[in-house]
Amino acid sequence: xxxxxxxxxxxxxxxxxxxxxxxxxxxxxxxxxxxxxxxxxxxxxxxxxxxxxxxxxxxxxxxxxxxxxxxxxxxxxxxxxxxxxxxxxxxxxxxxxxxxxxxxxxxxxxxxxxxxxxxxxxxxxxxxxxxxxxxxxxxxxxxxxxxxxxxxxxxxxxxxxxxxxxxxxxxxxxxxxxxxxxxxxxxxxxxxxxxxxxxxxxxxxxxxxxxxxxxxxxxxxxxxxxxxxxxxxxxxxxxxxxxxxxxxxxxxxxxxxxxxxxxxxxxxx
Numbered sequence: 001x002x003x004x005x006x007x008x009x010x011x012x013x014x015x016x017x018x019x020x021x022x023x024x025x026x027x028x029x030x031x032x033x034x035x036x037x038x039x040x041x042x043x044x045x046x047x048x049x050x051x052x053x054x055x056x057x058x059x060x061x062x063x064x065x066x067x068x069x070x071x072x073x074x075x076x077x078x079x080x081x082x083x084x085x086x087x088x089x090x091x092x093x094x095x096x097x098x099x100x101x102x103x104x105x106x107x108x109x110x111x112x113x114x115x116x117x118x119x120x121x122x123x124x125x126x127x128x129x130x131x132x133x134x135x136x137x138x139x140x141x142x143x144x145x146x147x148x149x150x151x152x153x154x155x156x157x158x159x160x161x162x163x164x165x166x167x168x169x170x171x172x173x174x175x176x177x178x179x180x181x182x183x184x185x186x187x188x189x190x191x192x193x194x195x196x197x198x199x200x201x202x203x204x205x206x207x208x209x210x211x212x213x214x215x216x217x218x219x220x221x222x223x224x225x226x227x228x229x230x231x232x233x234x235x236x237x238x239x240x241x242x243x244x245x246x247x248x249x250x251x252x253x254x255x256x257x258x259x260x261x262x263x264x265x266x267x268x269x
Contacts, residue, residue, distance in 0.1 A: 001230065003266050004211035006032055007064075007198055008257060009224075010043040010050065011181070012217035013234050016253050019129055024258035026057035031267040033059065040064060040201055042194050044151070044180045044220060046109050047072060049130035062204075066109060067180070067220055068197030069150040069188050073204065080200040083110070083148035084175065084189050092172050092187060093139055096154060096164075103160060107153035108139050115142065122155040122183075151188050158182040180220040194224035213266075215249070215257050217241060232260055 008014045015021050032039045041050055042064040050063045062074050071080040084092075096104060105122040108115040114134040116123050127133055142149075154164060161179050168187070169177040176188045194216075202209055210229035214221075217234040218241060225231035225245050233245035234256045242248050250256035261267045 001213075001264050001266065002211050003037060003213050003230075003264075004207045005038045005040070005202070005205060005213075006261075006266075007040045007042050007194075007201075007212060007214040007224065007228065009194075009216040009218070009221050010041055010045060010053065012236060013215050013221075013252050014041065014257065015053065017236075021053060021056060022252075022255050022258070024255040028258040028261050028267060029057070029059055029061070032261070033061075035267070037266070038062070038205060038207075040198075042197060042214070042216075042224060043067070044153075044184070044186050045130065046114060046132065046151075047076075047112050048114075048132045052131050062201060064194065064197035064201060066151040067176075067178075067186055067188055067192065068194045069192045070111070071197045071200050079204055080197065081150070082189050082192050083150050084152065084187070086143040086148060088172065088174055088189075089143050089149055089152070090140070092152065092168065092175060095168070095171065099167075100156070100160070100164065103156060104164075105155040106139070107134070107155070108142060108149050109151040109153065110142065110147045110149050113147075115139065126155070151186060154185040154187070155183060156185065161185045178220045180218055186220055194221060195227035196223075198224060198227060215260075216245075217252065232256075 029039045040062050044067045047065045064071050069082050115137050116134045165179050174190045180186050212228040213230045214224050214228040215232045216225050217237040231245040233242045233248045235251035249260040
């Protein structure tokens with residue numbers, strides 16, 4: 001297997017279910033970097049929720065955040081950035097509030113800032129998980145001030161997310177609406193996917209997608225897994241994701257990335 005670059009989702013893939021980092025996954029990254037094979041984290045998370053993970057085991061790597069809407073180099077320079085336009089941001093937020101109201105928690109991510117209108121229990125849980133503290137402010141003050149979102153995140157209880165994905169996707173064709181879990185619905189500008197983020201990173205390195213491997217576990221990983229030369233679904237993935245990948249590895253709780261790279265001889269023990 002010809003591997004010149006490795007991409008990995010974070011939640012459900014690179015870190016365990018309890019949000020802890022496997023020592024073997026940290027080791028896998030270091031071994032790849034020793035071989036001059038870039039390792040890139042690709043996540044719906046904001047950059048500030050990714051860097052604590054990489055800092056925890058002492059590496060500095062590029063990141064693809066907001067499911068491809070904001071791509072940063074190793075030195076945190078912007079390679080690619082695409083936000084939701086002002087009218088669409090206002091309209092989709094208004095539609096969500098009118099249709100689902102208190103049944104959801106809304107989050108507004110712009111650049112490297114996280115905004116909420118209410119610091120409720122769902123937001124608090126996300127803040128505890130990511131170690132990032134959002135700023136409480138009225139969303140209607142942001143677009144008019146030129147603070148446009150890279151991502152709007154809707155937190156809810158299942159099966160509401162699936163319902164919202166369908167309704168909002170049909171109502172707002174100019175947006176990319178996709179679930180990243182049963183509880184989380186991600187909204188980005190149309191055309192933004194993890195694959196577009198990977199494309200810009202491959203161009204940056206001068207590497208073909210045929211020489212790229214990607215690991216993922218959920219619905220917002222579909223485009224990424226279809227795009228790269230070799231795709232790997234985690235053992236904890238839904239069957240739909242497993243079926244579109246080239247291979248299935250062990251779960252995120254069982255060192256799936258490390259085990260795959262060892263089995264294929266890309267790194268050694």
